[in-house]
Amino acid sequence: MSLSDDELFVLSYYRSSEINGSLFFGRLARVLKPGPVQHDLTKHFADEAQHAWYWTRCIDELGSRPLKLAEAYQDRYLEAAGLPLNLMEVLAITLVFERRVINQYAKHLALPGLAPQIGATIGRIMEDERWHVQWVRDALAGLEERFGKDHVDATLRRYREADREVYADTLAEYEQRLGFLSSGLDHRSAP
Amino acid sequence: MTPPTPDDIRRRIAAILDVAEERATPEADLADLVADSFRLVEMAIEIQDDYDVMFGQQDVARLRTVGDLAALVHSRLGAGSSP
Numbered sequence: 001m002s003l004s005d006d007e008l009f010v011l012s013y014y015r016s017s018e019i020n021g022s023l024f025f026g027r028l029a030r031v032l033k034p035g036p037v038q039h040d041l042t043k044h045f046a047d048e049a050q051h052a053w054y055w056t057r058c059i060d061e062l063g064s065r066p067l068k069l070a071e072a073y074q075d076r077y078l079e080a081a082g083l084p085l086n087l088m089e090v091l092a093i094t095l096v097f098e099r100r101v102i103n104q105y106a107k108h109l110a111l112p113g114l115a116p117q118i119g120a121t122i123g124r125i126m127e128d129e130r131w132h133v134q135w136v137r138d139a140l141a142g143l144e145e146r147f148g149k150d151h152v153d154a155t156l157r158r159y160r161e162a163d164r165e166v167y168a169d170t171l172a173e174y175e176q177r178l179g180f181l182s183s184g185l186d187h188r189s190a191p
Numbered sequence: 192m193t194p195p196t197p198d199d200i201r202r203r204i205a206a207i208l209d210v211a212e213e214r215a216t217p218e219a220d221l222a223d224l225v226a227d228s229f230r231l232v233e234m235a236i237e238i239q240d241d242y243d244v245m246f247g248q249q250d251v252a253r254l255r256t257v258g259d260l261a262a263l264v265h266s267r268l269g270a271g272s273s274p
Contacts, residue, residue: 024229031233033240083228085235085251147245 003064003115006177010108011118012067013174015055017101020072022048028090037087040135044094047128058121076170081162088140088147089155095136096159100167102129194268195242200261207237217258224257238264 003011025045032038059066077097084090108114109122144152195203197217205215210224225231238260239245244267254260 027229027233028236031237031240082248083232085232085247086239086245087236089247090232090236151247 003059003062007118008059008064009067009174009177011055011059012069013072015052015059015066016069016072017074018048018052018055020074021097022046022052024074032087037091037139040139044132044135047132051125051128054121054124058117061117062115073166073170076166077162080166081159086147088143088152091136091140091143092152092155093159095133095140096156096163098129098132098136100163102126102133105129195265197258197261197265200238200242200264201257203241204234204238204257204260207234207241215257217256217261219257220255221257221260222255242268244268 022045025041025048029038029042029045032041056066074097077093081093084093105122105126109119109126140152201215201217202212205212208215208224208230215224221231222228225234235246235251242264244264246263246267250263254263
């Protein structure tokens with residue numbers, strides 16, 4: 001089974017986004033104080049790098065080579081939401097983003113006639129993604145006392161709004177390439 | 192223990208950004224001292240950790256220079272007025 005041009009674009013986009021995620025968490029892992037958040041964020045960083053490898057291998061197994069893409073999802077995301085300025089904001093944007101990732105991968109996994117290599121890759125990644133959401137949600141809850149629950153909730157709302165905008169814009173811009181993923185889906189639904 | 196002065200904080204900013212103190216003058220534009228904007232995120236997290244202070248989007252909306260940031264941290268330490 002070989003990849004269509006659109007599929008190759010989407011898998012390459014996933015790969016680029018995983019690489020960007022890894023670089024984001026890697027840089028943060030380098031500056032955080034030792035502790036539980038540093039511990040879990042370092043694992044998260046390693047997972048994202050591993051996911052980029054999974055996509056590279058998957059594309060290779062399907063007889064193609066990853067496309068070199070100029071940008072990834074996170075670039076638009078940070079532009080729309082603003083750069084996070086403290087650990088709470090980093091975790092909030094991460095939680096919203098990870099939920100979007102799970103939602104996107106679940107949609108892809110539900111496609112009929114999916115290549116087994118793609119299904120296996122998404123399945124493997126989804127196992128890690130569930131843990132990502134869990135640890136980030138727990139860490140955020142742990143910061144509510146310091147930052148205030150209302151402030152944490154407001155920050156999450158701000159990032160969810162940005163997420164909805166970016167996702168809708170991304171689908172609109174890449175409508176032709178992503179059409180096979182988005183048909184019949186509500187583009188503006190919350191993650 | 193003597194609380195840090197804005198100049199102490201300025202020197203710490205220079206150290207975190209790994210630039211010479213002479214470059215990190217109070218008037219120096221933060222954006223000119225970093226290779227990419229994400230470096231500012233790393234620096235913001237480190238400086239808040241170092242001084243055990245917090246600031247958010249509203250606080251930094253008007254921040255531009257090293258001196259602005261040093262003044263913000265200094266004000267959060269309760270040792271000066273807001274920028």
